[in-house]
Amino acid sequence: MTENQIGTIIVDCAFQVHQALGPGLLESTYEACLVYELQQAGLKAEAQKALPVVYKDVTLDVGYRVDILVEDKVIIENKSVAELNDVHTAQILSYLKLSGCKLGYLINFNVSLIKYGINRLVNNL
Helix, strand or coil, X not given: CCHHXXXXXXXXXXXXXXXXXXXXXXXXXXXXXHHHHHHHCCCCEEEEEECCEEECCEEECCCCEEEEEECCCEEEEEECCCCCCHHHXXXXXXXXXXXXXXXXXXXXXXCCCHHHCEEEEECCC
């Protein structure tokens, strides 16, 4: 399955979660529900996946964790904030670079319509 095919499923699952729960809940709630929906859709989805940093040929476990890793190819960073800012985008772009993944989604569930909260980011895709 390609990154773009996985991405289509991710967006559909995010819509389902937001439609059922609405805005205003904790990020961890949306994360758990989104992982559940992704797994129900037949995808491998891992929450709080450790992301080591490789620095000068040394692998360092410095405590970074991606919110959700899907099929070992796509990173999802969940938020439940009033407004996304540049540091949120920088965070997922760094995660894409560190992991070698090509596609990521920054999803803010604290919006009236989820289509305004989904941001697709790429790294050499």
